[in-house]
Amino acid sequence: MGAAPDTALETMELGEATQPADTGEPKEPEYSNPLLRPALTGDVEGVQQIFADPEDPDGEKAMQLLMEKDIIGRDLLYATSMAGQSAVIRALAKYGVVMKDKTVRGYTLLHCAAAWGQLETLKTLVELEADILAMTFRGEKARDIADRYAQTDCVEFLDWAEAKQALRTFIAHIQATIADPEKVQGRLNKEDKNMSLSACRVKSDWLENTKEPTRQDFLDQKQQLEDIMLPIFTKLAMPRERGRSNSAFDS
Structure with missing residues (x-):
């Protein structure tokens, strides 16, 4: 395998925000995205339970946080793709989650999965009609990213x-x-x-x-x-x- 994927494709720093100083003022309880753990660990049932239960108060908030982007335009789906959680991606697609977004530099879920050698995730994304011709700011398709990092199976697919x-x-x-x-x-x-x-x-x-x-x-x-x-x-x-x-x- 080639060198590790560059900064534009690194895993998001989820849940590592700097804590504010203690001013002695009462603080509102922080909201933890209930989708985070099941999405990254492949717990499909956990994901489905949040979306499918109309009485689950986490449903709407979870969707909002699922699509919340970091400074370069990545959301939780990017980390899910890097982690190779194909079943979770397929489950999320059933609930209308958009799979065709790009980061500010043009990286897609396909680019991320290709860089990390996640072949099954690539197959899932292509089946869900992800744009295999989408290019980054460097003019690279997902295939080119896979080739750069010597992900041979991904290149061939x-x-x-x-x-x-x-x-x-x-x-x-x-x-x-x-x-x-x-x-x-x-x-x-x-x-x-x-x-x-x-x-x-x-x-x-x-x-x-x-x-x-x-x-x-x-x-x-x-x-x-x-x-x-x-x-x-x-x-x-x-x-x-x-x-x-x-x-x-x-x-």
Whole structure:
């Protein structure tokens, strides 16, 4: 393993605030976030109990403190990700906790999990649609952070996840393009449209049904789709034909 993650990714100093001097004045009892211990120790039932019990007075306060950020924009979720508490993260997601926040320098939960080699947490965050392309102020994705700290398994997984996302994104781009009359009218006919949508269905079915595809499999499938779509995109790049507003495509 490489050097320890740098300051921007270090564990938050939770509960270590300097105590005020004793002035002799009566003090209000300090509120301790009841989520802190269960979140960092992986006590999913403890987390669920706080959120699920409508009579628990800690629920609203716990959510507020869960999302409270330190000076560089980290909240308790960052420490939870560094600690590799995937089950807790999954539980919190069910209660609407936002997983896509960034620190002031652009670090995400994915960056933190990647730096600390928390592979299962990375998988959980990607499943929860965390942005694997998000970059820090240094222009580094989570994959780059994992590579910097020699977290090989994390690098391989994030490369795999990015290739999968690229195929899905390309399919969605094609579908959105074909569905946009402003882009296709006067350029594509009905056969072009049907061929494009059929190719997308084939690749979507492949994504849904292929067991344990590799990164190269995703790259190959995307290349095949690009080859199929090349003549279509060539037509879309050409000037619109005049007098085609009532073409077969519009039927």
